[in-house]
Amino acid sequence: xxxxxxxxxxxxxxxxxxxxxxxxxxxxxxxxxxxxxxxxxxxxxxxxxxxxxxxxxxxxxxxxxxxxxxxxxxxxxxxxxxxxxxxxxxxxxxxxxxxxxxxxxxxxxxxxxxxxxxxxxxxxxxxxxxxxxxxxxxxxxxxxxxxxxxxxxxxxxxxxxxxxxxxxxxxxxxxxxxxxxxxxxxxxxxxxxxxxxxxxxxxxxxxxxxxxxxxxxxxxxxxxxxxxxxxxxxxxxxxxxxxxxxxxxxxxxxxxxxxxxxxxxxxxxxxxxxxxxxxxxxxxxxxxxxxxxxxxxxxxxxxxxxxxxxxxxxxxxxxxxxxxxxxxxxxxxxxxxxxxxxxxxxxxxxxxxxxxxx
Amino acid sequence: xxxxxxxxxxxxxxxxxxxxxxxxxxxxxxxxxxxxxxxxxxxxxxxxxxxxxxxxxxxxxxxxxxxxxxxxxxxxxxxxxxxxxxxxxxxxxxxxxxxxxxxxxxxxxxxxxxxxxxxxxxxxxxxxxxxxxxxxxxxxxxxxxxxxxxxxxxxxxxxxxxxxxxxxxxxxxxxxxxxxxxxxxxxxxxxxxxxxxxxxxxxxxxxxxxxxxxxxxxxxxxxxxxxxxxxxxxxxxxxxxxxxxxxxxxxxxxxxxxxxxxxxxxxxxxxx
Numbered sequence: 001x002x003x004x005x006x007x008x009x010x011x012x013x014x015x016x017x018x019x020x021x022x023x024x025x026x027x028x029x030x031x032x033x034x035x036x037x038x039x040x041x042x043x044x045x046x047x048x049x050x051x052x053x054x055x056x057x058x059x060x061x062x063x064x065x066x067x068x069x070x071x072x073x074x075x076x077x078x079x080x081x082x083x084x085x086x087x088x089x090x091x092x093x094x095x096x097x098x099x100x101x102x103x104x105x106x107x108x109x110x111x112x113x114x115x116x117x118x119x120x121x122x123x124x125x126x127x128x129x130x131x132x133x134x135x136x137x138x139x140x141x142x143x144x145x146x147x148x149x150x151x152x153x154x155x156x157x158x159x160x161x162x163x164x165x166x167x168x169x170x171x172x173x174x175x176x177x178x179x180x181x182x183x184x185x186x187x188x189x190x191x192x193x194x195x196x197x198x199x200x201x202x203x204x205x206x207x208x209x210x211x212x213x214x215x216x217x218x219x220x221x222x223x224x225x226x227x228x229x230x231x232x233x234x235x236x237x238x239x240x241x242x243x244x245x246x247x248x249x250x251x252x253x254x255x256x257x258x259x260x261x262x263x264x265x266x267x268x269x270x271x272x273x274x275x276x277x278x279x280x281x282x283x284x285x286x287x288x289x290x291x292x293x294x295x296x297x298x299x300x301x302x303x304x305x306x307x308x309x310x311x312x313x314x315x316x317x318x319x320x321x322x323x324x325x326x327x328x329x330x331x332x333x334x335x336x337x338x339x340x341x342x343x344x345x346x347x348x349x350x351x352x353x354x355x356x357x358x
Numbered sequence: 359x360x361x362x363x364x365x366x367x368x369x370x371x372x373x374x375x376x377x378x379x380x381x382x383x384x385x386x387x388x389x390x391x392x393x394x395x396x397x398x399x400x401x402x403x404x405x406x407x408x409x410x411x412x413x414x415x416x417x418x419x420x421x422x423x424x425x426x427x428x429x430x431x432x433x434x435x436x437x438x439x440x441x442x443x444x445x446x447x448x449x450x451x452x453x454x455x456x457x458x459x460x461x462x463x464x465x466x467x468x469x470x471x472x473x474x475x476x477x478x479x480x481x482x483x484x485x486x487x488x489x490x491x492x493x494x495x496x497x498x499x500x501x502x503x504x505x506x507x508x509x510x511x512x513x514x515x516x517x518x519x520x521x522x523x524x525x526x527x528x529x530x531x532x533x534x535x536x537x538x539x540x541x542x543x544x545x546x547x548x549x550x551x552x553x554x555x556x557x558x559x560x561x562x563x564x565x566x567x568x569x570x571x572x573x574x575x576x577x578x579x580x581x582x583x584x585x586x587x588x589x590x591x592x593x594x595x596x597x598x599x600x601x602x603x604x605x606x607x608x609x610x611x612x613x614x615x616x617x618x619x620x621x622x623x624x625x626x627x628x629x630x
């Protein structure tokens with residue numbers, strides 16, 4: 001077996017704390033990144049873009065964000081859809097109010113605005129935990145959707161109550177609006193995904209991440225070693241909401257183009273992201289990607305097999321798709337409650353000794 | 359009879375310094391129950407101070423007062439010559455007091471290394487942005503503190519489990535990792551709540567040796583609660599004895615051993 005950790009010795013603490021300590025992991029990462037940057041843009045078409053790549057990339061950012069909060073800091077949130085809506089509407093207001101500023105800057109600022117809102121709704125976490133906190137964040141979900149529905153200022157008093165992204169370019173290439181090309185929007189989102197994953201990894205391997213995990217594992221002990229619970233929890237809400245906001249902004253501006261808040265950012269979106277994080281693996285960067293991939297690719301795959309491969313009627317396939325996806329979620333959770341990332345970790349441990357059993 | 363009232367050098371060559379922590383007239387009530395009834399004692403720099411007493415005597419409550427979990431209704435806590443205002447536990451931790459718990463309070467989802475690194479959190483001050491890009495101060499701090507933590511890992515001989523998740527470790531090792539985490543903070547005062555509870559003789563001997571080494575080589579002042587009398591009498595410099603929230607004895611192991619009230623409390627006495 002070629003893939004193994006054995007024999008990969010570290011001679012400095014710097015080398016030991018790097019992102020991919022195993023040489024083959026590092027190579028795999030560079031290989032995937034190279035394919036994503038240098039191959040995919042040349043072969044991508046609109047179907048692949050809209051069915052697979054954009055949702056995959058954008059949901060991966062949202063999953064990363066929620067994983068920071070729920071997976072690393074242990075604070076359950078059902079308000080992800082609402083926070084994505086904050087990102088989307090901030091981005092819309094910024095795009096229409098300051099048309100001359102780059103769309104990339106708008107999206108980052110949308111993330112910052114969402115971070116502020118997230119910290120506000122994170123305040124109850126100082127007093128309540130677990131299911132009770134989940135209910136409190138549910139309030140954020142419903143309140144934010146209601147707010148964007150009822151206050152016309154947020155959708156610039158448009159007759160339909162929808163928001164739609166005006167055409168914006170980056171370096172002369174259209175990113176939002178009608179005249180976009182598949183490769184451009186793909187690369188735009190990819191850049192955000194790579195940056196988000198890198199930042200999340202850096203934050204979680206350092207002292208920030210340890211504070212969050214300490215709060216998650218035992219908040220009393222965390223406090224006794226000097227972690228300020230207020231700052232740790234609120235920073236987790238802030239960082240988490242930052243990425244969720246960016247994801248919401250991309251979802252609206254780049255992917256959908258036009259959004260009605262209740263339909264795009266409803267409670268089902270909160271659950272979808274939560275499922276991604278749980279199935280992928282709580283407290284794992286890789287898990288966020290695996291979870292997003294599972295939830296995005298599974299339905300597409302099933303549809304292609306059932307309708308394209310077996311020739312079944314579309315409506316039957318659509319129903320079966322729900323059932324099979326649901327069944328697989330249950331199966332994976334029973335097989336490995338700690339998610340796909342844990343499955344990978346266990347495999348790695350087995351490979352360390354392979355082919356010997358002990 | 360050696361003088362315990364002033365700075366001196368012990369028979370084994372350790373220097374006992376000035377008073378580092380002084381508790382004056384502590385009274386702690388839970389509703390109508392008085393858990394601690396007007397207790398005063400001090401802890402000197404460099405000594406191993408034991409707090410003993412039967413179950414329910416208020417020993418752990420005493421430790422919780424020192425570490426800021428409980429705020430006594432009356433009495434004063436003087437730390438390093440200054441009266442300490444009511445503080446939250448994390449503020450006490452930052453002032454140089456570390457502790458372990460009776461029932462282990464480690465972070466089960468994190469590796470041994472990460473657990474011990476949490477002990478260094480108070481000295482890691484890199485901003486969030488520096489951490490996000492992992493450059494400059496963030497990276498430098500991580501490596502510097504890793505070196506300090508590795509010294510403690512060496513000291514307590516837990517190199518082999520460095521990357522193991524704490525949840526998978528056996529009880530004795532968990533106790534040692536918890537001690538390592540407390541030591542990582544490089545505290546002036548280390549509070550140990552029953553560091554040897556539930557251990558067999560061999561593990562107790564190991565733990566006693568580590569406690570003595572910590573005190574001797576790192577010069578850390580230690581206050582510990584322990585039930586095993588043999589251990590307490592062997593390793594501590596001075597002993598406080600509590601019973602029903604009162605202090606019934608205070609002095610060297612020899613003085614305490616011969617104190618009639620202490621003997622009564624432990625062996626029981628006929629009330630008539």
